[in-house]
Amino acid sequence: xxxxxxxxxxxxxxxxxxxxxxxxxxxxxxxxxxxxxxxxxxxxxxxxxxxxxxxxxxxxxxxxxxxxxxxxxxxxxxxxxxxxxxxxxxxxxxxxxxxxxxxxxxxxxxxxxxxxxxxxxxxxxxxxxxxxxxxxxxxxxxxxxxxxxxxxxxxxxxxxxxxxxxxxxxxxxxxxxxxxxxxxxxxxxxxxxxxxxxxxxxxxxxxxxxxxxxxxxxxxxxxxxxxxxxxxxxxxxxxxxxxxxxxxxxxxxxxxxxxxxxxxxxxxxxxxxxxxxxxxxxxxxxxxxxxxxxxxxxxxxxxxxxxxxxxxxxxxxxxxxxxxxxxxxxxxx
Ligand code: SF4
Numbered sequence: 001x002x003x004x005x006x007x008x009x010x011x012x013x014x015x016x017x018x019x020x021x022x023x024x025x026x027x028x029x030x031x032x033x034x035x036x037x038x039x040x041x042x043x044x045x046x047x048x049x050x051x052x053x054x055x056x057x058x059x060x061x062x063x064x065x066x067x068x069x070x071x072x073x074x075x076x077x078x079x080x081x082x083x084x085x086x087x088x089x090x091x092x093x094x095x096x097x098x099x100x101x102x103x104x105x106x107x108x109x110x111x112x113x114x115x116x117x118x119x120x121x122x123x124x125x126x127x128x129x130x131x132x133x134x135x136x137x138x139x140x141x142x143x144x145x146x147x148x149x150x151x152x153x154x155x156x157x158x159x160x161x162x163x164x165x166x167x168x169x170x171x172x173x174x175x176x177x178x179x180x181x182x183x184x185x186x187x188x189x190x191x192x193x194x195x196x197x198x199x200x201x202x203x204x205x206x207x208x209x210x211x212x213x214x215x216x217x218x219x220x221x222x223x224x225x226x227x228x229x230x231x232x233x234x235x236x237x238x239x240x241x242x243x244x245x246x247x248x249x250x251x252x253x254x255x256x257x258x259x260x261x262x263x264x265x266x267x268x269x270x271x272x273x274x275x276x277x278x279x280x281x282x283x284x285x286x287x288x289x290x291x292x293x294x295x296x297x298x299x300x301x302x303x304x305x306x307x308x309x310x311x312x313x314x315x316x317x318x319x320x321x322x323x324x325x326x327x328x329x330x331x332x333x
Contacts, residue, residue, distance in 0.1 A: 069246020115205030242292035
């Protein structure tokens with residue numbers, strides 16, 4: 001099997017043969033190539049190989065890419081096939097797109113053993129991201145050998161694989177009757193999401209470092225409470241709607257606009273692609289509600305001078321939901 005020349009030291013693995021086969025079967029002559037930021041440096045090497053082996057023109061998408069929800073539809077118009085690397089396919093994607101998942105190569109046994117040492121119970125849910133979903137059986141085995149009753153949620157919501165979570169979808173974790181969770185993966189956003197979506201304790205096992213830690217959602221909750229309190233003093237709100245196909249939530253945005261107006265606020269729908277501070281600055285809104293990727297309000301809050309709320313946080317702000325019923329914002333389809 002031909003392996004793409006991911007950059008030196010890359011922890012990812014890519015099956016180039018299957019990409020070439022899929023391009024052949026579609027009779028593609030012009031190929032678009034898109035990947036999230038962590039894989040962008042690998043794109044010239046992959047583009048060079050596809051071009052060398054097929055003689056096709058390959059065009060790399062230079063715009064930011066945040067998820068499977070974020071296909072470069074403008075590039076797709078220019079090519080026969082758009083190859084989207086690094087994410088599992090979501091439902092209802094354009095015919096032209098092919099999704100190529102990229103797998104992490106690390107052995108996760110050490111991280112899982114270290115994570116198991118931090119667990120307090122024996123009835124545990126196992127969660128991961130798409131990059132490690134092929135190794136979840138290995139993690140399950142390690143936990144079983146340690147006498148832990150580990151369970152994996154069936155695919156649901158936006159998840160294509162058992163136990164998979166996305167930043168906007170925690171259905172596989174919520175579906176389990178367990179006492180705590182072990183998240184296998186890197187970063188803090190997904191385990192925070194599991195903790196807030198389930199209300200349970202979450203241990204992170206990071207295969208990149210082999211280390212484990214317990215996630216504490218309290219600092220995030222304090223920040224969110226502060227943002228809601230700041231926003232309460234404002235009268236005018238932008239309701240942000242993303243142009244990205246898998247983040248475009250018109251129905252939610254219109255519901256939030258109506259709710260705000262019914263509570264005496266001035267609400268404006270704003271349609272945009274990448275949500276960035278300078279774009280909002282020019283519009284001059286003192287507060288905003290983001291109906292786009294939950295990371296905009298929850299992970300990137302520090303980037304904005306104005307309070308940026310999720311739809312559920314706005315409901316709390318206007319008194320339609322109690323703080324005790326705080327819910328993590330999820331996009332289930
Ligand atoms: S909406 Fe956000 S978390 Fe969900 S798939 Fe897109 S980028 Fe990922």
